[in-house]
Amino acid sequence: MTINIDGKALADEIVQSVADKVTLFKQKHAITPGLAVVLVGDDPASGVYVRNKIKRSEQAGLRSIEHRLSAEVSQAELDALIDALNQDSSVHGILVQLPLPSHLSDKKVIESISPAKDVDGFHPTNVGRLVTGEADLIPCTPLGCMMMLERQFVDLSGKHAVVIGRSNIVGKPMASLLLQANCTVTVVHSRTQNIEALCREADILVAAVGKPLFVKESWVKPGAVVIDVGINAIDKEVKRKLVGDVDYDAVFPHVSAITPVPGGVGPMTIACLMQNTLTAAECQLANAAAEQSLTKI
Ligand SMILES: NC(=O)C1=CN([C@@H]2O[C@H](COP(=O)(O)OP(=O)(O)OC[C@H]3O[C@@H](n4cnc5c(N)ncnc54)[C@H](OP(=O)(O)O)[C@@H]3O)[C@@H](O)[C@H]2O)C=CC1
Numbered sequence: 001m002t003i004n005i006d007g008k009a010l011a012d013e014i015v016q017s018v019a020d021k022v023t024l025f026k027q028k029h030a031i032t033p034g035l036a037v038v039l040v041g042d043d044p045a046s047g048v049y050v051r052n053k054i055k056r057s058e059q060a061g062l063r064s065i066e067h068r069l070s071a072e073v074s075q076a077e078l079d080a081l082i083d084a085l086n087q088d089s090s091v092h093g094i095l096v097q098l099p100l101p102s103h104l105s106d107k108k109v110i111e112s113i114s115p116a117k118d119v120d121g122f123h124p125t126n127v128g129r130l131v132t133g134e135a136d137l138i139p140c141t142p143l144g145c146m147m148m149l150e151r152q153f154v155d156l157s158g159k160h161a162v163v164i165g166r167s168n169i170v171g172k173p174m175a176s177l178l179l180q181a182n183c184t185v186t187v188v189h190s191r192t193q194n195i196e197a198l199c200r201e202a203d204i205l206v207a208a209v210g211k212p213l214f215v216k217e218s219w220v221k222p223g224a225v226v227i228d229v230g231i232n233a234i235d236k237e238v239k240r241k242l243v244g245d246v247d248y249d250a251v252f253p254h255v256s257a258i259t260p261v262p263g264g265v266g267p268m269t270i271a272c273l274m275q276n277t278l279t280a281a282e283c284q285l286a287n288a289a290a291e292q293s294l295t296k297i
């Protein structure tokens with residue numbers, strides 16, 4: 001019997017546990033953790049994502065602040081906004097929705113966010129800490145995938161994990177976390193030879209390709225656990241439909257567990273964003289307290 005890994009249900013649990021911790025945090029410090037989301041332009045696909053973020057922030061008891069900028073905003077204007085958010089002590093987390101329009105630099109923006117407020121975990125400082133295993137802020141999508149895997153396995157140690165995709169936001173951090181969890185990790189990408197055979201070796205297969213229904217049943221080892229990160233909008237009889245990078249129906253009978261799309265990794269990403277916002281607020285308060293006690297000496 002194959003298990004459908006219900007990301008929505010697990011996300012509900014995580015958001016509830018964040019909400020409980022936020023209640024305690026507010027009682028103790030009289031501060032509400034704040035998350036600032038910056039959206040440039042109006043990409044229709046980001047609409048649902050942003051609505052879900054706002055809904056989840058409310059459930060978690062966080063303050064969510066939105067900044068919607070025109071698609072024509074200049075790099076200097078965007079830099080000024082991020083600077084202001086870095087300075088604003090009521091903002092604990094900053095997320096700039098990527099990718100940005102082509103006249104703006106993703107890299108420049110990522111590097112301008114204070115590492116302490118970088119709830120995406122994309123700043124080079126946080127990427128370095130992730131690789132050395134000492135990160136507080138871990139990229140939300142890979143973190144959500146790890147939580148689902150940890151539910152599925154007693155121990156990830158020694159499992160062969162194959163990650164399809166090597167982007168900075170999903171594939172690379174995912175590979176780092178799996179390695180940290182003592183998996184043997186293979187990363188495959190568009191230049192990989194014999195990709196199907198490599199994937200068929202996987203005990204854990206993580207697909208982050210961005211190609212609808214890319215992974216077929218012949219790509220999976222019987223009994224494998226499959227995590228489908230892909231979110232691809234396809235048009236089906238006028239209605240927009242979301243499908244993953246994995247051909248769920250074809251793969252399902254052969255594997256021991258698989259995440260659906262929608263309702264899998266997506267909701268977990270947002271739940272982890274809530275958790276990272278609380279973590280960021282906790283770390284900022286602890287750092288402020290440490291600085292205070294230093295100035296007293
Ligand atoms: N559920 C969630 O919360 C999130 C979902 N996503 C979704 O995950 C998917 C991946 O996102 P992201 O990592 O940003 O995508 P990118 O486009 O940045 O990266 C895709 C990766 O897949 C590889 N790839 C592309 N084509 C092939 C191929 N034919 N064979 C093998 N490898 C290939 C690329 O290889 P190369 O490097 O050689 O070009 C690249 O490394 C998308 O569908 C995205 O929408 C993304 C973020 C969050």
Ligand SMILES: Nc1nc(=O)c2c([nH]1)NC[C@@H]1CN(c3ccc(C(=O)N[C@@H](CCC(=O)O)C(=O)O)cc3)C=[N+]21
Pocket residue numbers: 048049052095096097098099120140141231242261262263264265266267269270
């Ligand atoms: N700085 C930055 N950080 C990100 O984390 C980031 C980003 N930019 N840019 C875009 C991608 C994509 N992404 C998604 C998160 C949740 C869902 C999600 O909740 N999906 C729901 C369904 C949504 C629907 O119904 O359309 C699901 O899969 O069930 C989708 C996509 C985060 N990203």
Ligand SMILES: [Mg+2]
Pocket residue numbers: 099100101102103104105106
């Ligand atoms: Mg760009």
